[in-house]
Amino acid sequence: xxxxxxxxxxxxxxGLLVTTLPVQAHHAFAATFDTSKPVVVHCVITKVELIxxxxxxxxDEKAAGGNVTNWGFEGxxxxxxxxxxxxxxxxxxxxxxxxxxxxxxxxxxxGVGVNMTFPDGRKxxxxxxxxxxxxxxxxxxxxxxAPTSKDDSKK
Amino acid sequence: MGKRFGVHSNVxxxxxxxxxxxxxxxxxxxxxxxGVAGNKDKGAAPKKTWVSRTADGQPDLQGYWTSLSFTAxxxxxxxxxxxxxxxxxxxxIHKEGIQHSxxxxxxxxxxxxxxxxxxxxxxxxxxGVAPNRRTSLVVDPPDGRIPPLTPEAAKVREAARKAGPNxxxxxxxxxxxxxxxxxxxxxxxxxxxxxxxxxxxxxxxNFQIVQGTGYVMIxxxxxxxxxxxxxxxxxxxxxxxxxxxxxxxxxxxxNTLVVETSNFRPGATFQGANAKTLKMTEYFTRTDQNxxxxxxxxxxxxxxxxxxxxxxxxxxxQGPIPEYDCSENNNDAVNILAGARATExxxxxxxxxxxxx
Numbered sequence: 357x358x359x360x361x362x363x364x365x366x367x368x369x370x371g372l373l374v375t376t377l378p379v380q381a382h383h384a385f386a387a388t389f390d391t392s393k394p395v396v397v398h399c400v401i402t403k404v405e406l407i408x409x410x411x412x413x414x415x416d417e418k419a420a421g422g423n424v425t426n427w428g429f430e431g432x433x434x435x436x437x438x439x440x441x442x443x444x445x446x447x448x449x450x451x452x453x454x455x456x457x458x459x460x461x462x463x464x465x466x467g468v469g470v471n472m473t474f475p476d477g478r479k480x481x482x483x484x485x486x487x488x489x490x491x492x493x494x495x496x497x498x499x500x501x502a503p504t505s506k507d508d509s510k511k
Numbered sequence: 512m513g514k515r516f517g518v519h520s521n522v523x524x525x526x527x528x529x530x531x532x533x534x535x536x537x538x539x540x541x542x543x544x545x546g547v548a549g550n551k552d553k554g555a556a557p558k559k560t561w562v563s564r565t566a567d568g569q570p571d572l573q574g575y576w577t578s579l580s581f582t583a584x585x586x587x588x589x590x591x592x593x594x595x596x597x598x599x600x601x602x603x604i605h606k607e608g609i610q611h612s613x614x615x616x617x618x619x620x621x622x623x624x625x626x627x628x629x630x631x632x633x634x635x636x637x638x639g640v641a642p643n644r645r646t647s648l649v650v651d652p653p654d655g656r657i658p659p660l661t662p663e664a665a666k667v668r669e670a671a672r673k674a675g676p677n678x679x680x681x682x683x684x685x686x687x688x689x690x691x692x693x694x695x696x697x698x699x700x701x702x703x704x705x706x707x708x709x710x711x712x713x714x715x716x717n718f719q720i721v722q723g724t725g726y727v728m729i730x731x732x733x734x735x736x737x738x739x740x741x742x743x744x745x746x747x748x749x750x751x752x753x754x755x756x757x758x759x760x761x762x763x764x765x766n767t768l769v770v771e772t773s774n775f776r777p778g779a780t781f782q783g784a785n786a787k788t789l790k791m792t793e794y795f796t797r798t799d800q801n802x803x804x805x806x807x808x809x810x811x812x813x814x815x816x817x818x819x820x821x822x823x824x825x826x827x828x829q830g831p832i833p834e835y836d837c838s839e840n841n842n843d844a845v846n847i848l849a850g851a852r853a854t855e856x857x858x859x860x861x862x863x864x865x866x867x868x
Binding site for chain 1: 687689701714715732829832833835836837839840841842843846847849850851852853854
C-alpha cells in the first residue's frame with residue numbers, strides 16, 4: 357500500500373483547477389506546456405528529483421531501433437509527497453513506467469506528467485483513503501496502456 | 512545569482528529572529544476556559560471559542576494549519592445574500608469537491624490541460640480541508656462579492672493587463688510576454704507567493720503558527736515565507752519602508768489575535784492593491800481544537816469602492832512543514848522563457864510561410 361500510495365502521488369498535481377478553489381499555483385500550465393501535444397511514453401526511470409518548486413522524473417525511452425531518448429517530466433511540489441511518506445527512493449531507478457503527459461512548448465523531450473502506470477496496467481490510486489475510492493488499483497484498458505501516437509492518446 | 516543570495520540573506524535574518532523567539536521556554540498549553548464570543552455575523556450561530564493558553568497566558572493558536580477550501584472566494588449568484596449552507600448542503604459540496612477530482616481524472620484523462628489533482632495526491636481533501644458552511648469566503652459586502660474597483664484602479668489594472676507580461680495568465684492561450692526572467696511573476700521567480708491575506712491556494716496552502724513572549728510567527732509552507740508579528744504596541748515603520756508581506760503589528764482583543772498590516776511593497780500586493788494606501792486587518796480566533804476562524808478586512812480606498820472582508824476557516828493539519836527550496840531548482844523560469852521563444856518562432860515561421868504564398 358505504501359508503494360502504491362507513493363507511486364500514485366509521485367508525479368504530483370499542480371492546480372486544483374477543477375474545483376471552486378481560488379487557484380494559485382507556482383506557474384501557469386499554458387506558459388510552459390502545450391495542451392495540443394499529449395504524449396504517452398514507455399520508459400525506464402533514470403533519475404527522480406524531489407525538488408521544489410516542482411519534482412522532475414527522468415526516464416529513458418528505447419525506440420524499436422535501439423535509440424534511447426531521455427525524457428524529463430515535471431511533477432508537483434514534493435512537499436505533499438514527503439508529507440505522505442514518499443522518498444527519493446520510492447520509485448527506484450530502473451522502474452518501468454508508462455507516463456502520460458503533455459509536451460513542453462520548447463523542448464521535445466520534456467513534458468509535464470499527468471499519469472503514471474505500470475506496464476501490467478496497474479494505475480495507482482490512493483486506496484481507501486478517499487470517499488468513493490474503494491479500490492487501491494484501477495485497471496486501464498488495453499488502448500490506454502498501448503503505446504500510442506499523440507493523436508491516439510486522446511480519449 | 513546575486514538576487515538569489517539577496518533573498519537568502521533576508522531569509523537568514525528571519526531565521527535568526529525566529530530562533531530568538533523559539534528560545535523562550537517551551538510553552539505549556541492547558542485548556543482553561545471555553546465560552547462564547549461576541550458575534551457580528553448576521554444569521555450566524557453564536558461563535559464559540561476554544562481557548563487553550565500558552566505559558567504566558569496568550570490564547571494558543573500554535574500548530575500546523577491549512578487554508579485549503581472548497582468554498583469559492585465570491586458567492587455564486589444562486590445564493591443571493593444567503594450566507595450559510597445547511598449542514599446537508601455543506602456536506603454535499605464537500606463531497607462533490609472530492610468526487611469532482613475523480614470524475615475529472617477518469618473522464619478527461621488526456622484531453623484536459625491541467626495537472627491531475629487526484630491521482631497524485633495534492634487534492635485539497637488530502638491536506639485536511641474541512642467542510643465549510645459559508646456560501647463564499649467573502650462575507651462583507653452582504654452579497655459575498657468583492658466590491659467594484661475604483662475607476663482609477665480599473666484603468667491601472669487594464670493598462671497593466673495590456674502592457675504587462677501576462678503575469679496573471681487571465682487568458683491561458685495568450686502568448687507569454689516574457690523576454691527576461693524579471694518579466695516573470697514573483698512566484699515564478701521564487702521571490703514571494705504573496706500574502707497577507709491567507710487564502711486557499713492550489714496546494715501547499717499550509718502554515719505554522721509559533722508564539723513566543725511578545726511575538727507571533729507565521730511560516731507559510733510555500734517558499735518558507737515568514738511573518739514575525741510583534742505584540743508589544745511598537746509603532747508602525749515609517750512610510751518609506753516597504754516589505755514583501757507588509758509590516759504587521761498585533762494585539763489581543765479578548766481571545767482574538769488582531770493583526771494590522773501596512774507598508775506593503777509596490778508590485779507585491781494582494782490583487783494589485785495600492786501599496787501606499789492598502790491597510791489590512793486580520794482576526795485569528797480559535798473556535799475549536801482543530802479550527803481557527805480567520806477573518807481579514809481589506810481597506811484600500813484607492814483600489815476598491817468600499818472596505819471588504821472574508822472569512823477563511825483554517826483547519827488543523829499534521830506537521831511538520833517540509834523545507835521549500837525554490838530558487839535553487841527553479842526549472843520553470845527557463846522552461847517558461849524557452850516556451851515563449853518557441854511560440855514566437857513558430858508564429859514568425861507561420862507568418863513567413865503565409866507571405867511566401
